[in-house]
Amino acid sequence: QVHLVESGGGVVQPGTSLRLSCAASGFSFSTYGMHWVRQAPGKGLEWVASFWFDRSNEHYADSVKGRFTISRDNSKNTLYLQMSSLKAEDTALYFCARDTGGIIGNLDYWGQGTLVTVSS
């Protein structure tokens, strides 16, 4: 049974950093692409970043490029999102999601999310 559990969210001040984690279980983590998607309070879904299954490539939304870094540790079955220079507009529920393949772009399993609030 596929299971994704995000952690690391919290209330932080603008300009600071935070690292989110996504612990995966129930599937062969190293053979799937992974994504971060966020949802601001009361708003729709916004793709944030993606990481290829073999760590050969990564992509970012323009809104986070240069500030966020996606990474993965296949030995720990964990996906990360290092967020720096946080802004109020980064406030959102952050979901990790599994790709249906190495990196296809369909997201078939999602965690429950971890809430990041950026506020002074």
Place this chain on the structure above:
Amino acid sequence: EIVLTQSPATLSLSPGERATLSCRASQSISFYLAWYQQKPGQAPRLLIYDASNRATGIPDRFSGSGSGTDFTLTISSLEPEDFAVYYCQQRRAWPPLTFGGGTKVEIK
């Protein structure tokens, strides 16, 4: 960036009725469109991928159609658990992966 426009924003229907949701892309995306369902306080759930393929475990009352720029998600007969927000998402040209703004299906 490919923009997805969903309509209507809200659909008010009764259980047992047919729901028809629309998603229009700003340029052709072939069949590379997915649909997700999100209930309050829950994560999104993949319903349909590549325009018309039901994801694992999705009831057959959900169906998807379309190609190019115009897509439709149809729920043939609404069950109480189907009242939720539905998002479309394209993977034809990414990054970025883009989502539509959502359609809320509410009880009339």
